[in-house]
Amino acid sequence: MAECDSRGLPISTESPQAAGQYRIGIDLLLSAWPGADDTLRQAAELDPHFALAHAALARLHAIKAEPAEARARIATAQEIVARNGSPREISHVAVLALAVTGQSAKALESALAHLDAWPRDVLILSLPLGAFGLFAFSGMIGHDQARVDLCERVAGRYDADDWWFLTYRGWSHAENGSVSRGRDLAQRGLERRRANANAAHAVAHAMFEQGAKDEAEKLLDGWLPEYDRAGMLHGHLAWHAALSALERDDPQHALAIYSKYVRPSASLGLPINVLSDTVSLLWRLQAYGHEVPSGMWEEVESYAGSRYPTPGLAFVELHTALLAAATGKHAAAVDRIKANAQRVADGVLPAGPVVPAIGRAALAFANTDYAECMRILEPVAADVARVGGSGAQREIIEDMLLLAFMRSGDSAKARDLLDRRLHRRPSQRDARWRGQIEV
CATH class of the missing domain: 1.25.40 (Serine Threonine Protein Phosphatase 5, Tetratricopeptide repeat)
Known part of the structure; x- marks a missing residue:
């Protein structure tokens, strides 16, 4: 009897034990639960010719920002599947190869075509x-x-x-x-x-x-408390809890959560989450008028410099721009803005001009030039979604524009934006700000 994955699709392995570990490992990966790497590695060791196990490990390495390991694993999967893979497995590995080697546009096109034929291929659907x-x-x-x-x-x-x-x-x-x-x-x-x-x-x-x-x-x-701190989303979920504390205007509790779970020295999360969560929480604290304890910004700067020394994803660039502006590294910020503007001109930054615009607006905000921040950010505010991430993550840019309205004395625009936000969802912080405008 042929082995199948957890959604009933045939998989090419003659080892029931390898197939079982693969099914468990894929579900651990899809649930962001610890143990996926060890389990998938066991599947590959039980059957070294199990292409999909190697491909899944490549995907996991890519998620964890381990490009060398991802490329090695996907190369192994490609070599194996070319010899004895089914049409689905050949396509599955080809899609993952595009994704883990950074060919995102081609990966998306290929993934959608693959799903037309095999919609229950859950790992490809996750991409x-x-x-x-x-x-x-x-x-x-x-x-x-x-x-x-x-x-x-x-x-x-x-x-x-x-x-x-x-x-x-x-x-x-x-x-x-x-x-x-x-x-x-x-x-x-x-x-x-x-x-x-x-x-x-x-x-x-x-x-x-x-x-x-x-x-x-x-x-x-x-x-x-049920989720091991080694889980890739542990620090990010704690970030959500810290945001809720800020919503209640409790910066000390937010900082306590940050220090215990979110900061680079505490989190075991994905690098992209560690960067975005730390920058956005400290930026909010600072922008909302609370003190950021000594050393916290410096720790994030060190982490960002080691993980993201050169321009990359638009979502990362948003946060490196906020980081440089908030910490006074304005020369470095200008260099990064210029680099991203050139990437837009070269057609290699899919999110487009909104990325360098956010960098310029962040600098203006940090320099308390709120009129300039408004001038830059208002025309591109509708394009911020292009950087990716979630609505909760992108809200930081809307917060910057709102605070620029408030601090420049443009009460009409601040009131209009707050009313739209409050209509979209209740917010204790927005209600407080709305009350301040009316005073």
Whole structure:
């Protein structure tokens, strides 16, 4: 009897033990749960000619920003699958090869074509989805809708209780504005597999979009202790809890969470999350008028310099711009802005001109030139979604524009933006700011 993956697709291995480890490892990977690397490695060791096990390890190395290991694993998978792979497996490995070697546009095109033929190939379906997926980092303005469209197109091919599909279908709907539906789907995913960090994350995001900060804190307080700190989303989920503390105007509790779980020396998360979570939380603290303790910015600078010394993803560039501006490294910020502007001109930065514009606006904000910040940021505000990430992550740019309105004395624009935000979701902080404008 042929071996199959966890969604019933045939896999080329003659080892039942390798197949079993592969199924477990893929589900650990898809739930952002510790142990995926060891389990998938065992699958590859049990059957060294198991191409999909090597390909899954390549994907995991790429997620963890380990490019050399990812390239080595995918090369092994390509060599094996060329000899004895099925058409699906050959295509599966080819899509992953494009993704892990940084050919994102081709990877997205190939993934969508692959899914037309094999919609239940769950690892390939995971590639376009999520805050850091191929859609999010494609530079398109409508990536939230694109994720929903893809999920709905394949929904009929997944079981009604498939915990992973419920999770990502829910997250996609919540990010695209159908928050109640998205929360319901994601909660069902969490109920069906509680050891699922992606589901806890999706539910927390939906709660954020609903303005249900107290519920989000209760969820995370009850669930996070079950999640090993080695889990790739542990620090990021703690970041959500710290944001909730800031929402309550409790910077000391936010800093306590940051120090214990989020800062570079404490987090075991993905580098892109460590950078974005640390920069955005410290920036918010500083911008909202709270003191950032000595040494915290310097620690983040050191981490960013070691992990992201040269321009890369638009989402990373957003945060390196905020970091340089907030810490007074304005010459370095100008150099990075120029480099990103050249990348836009060369056509190699899909998000386009919004990236250097955010850098210039951050510098103006740091220099308390709020009128200049407004002048730069207002025309591109609608394009910020092009950098990828989630709505909660991108809100920092809207916060910068809002604070520029308030501090420049443009009460009408500040009031209009706050009213739109409060209509979108309740917010204690926005309500406080709205009250300040009326004084």
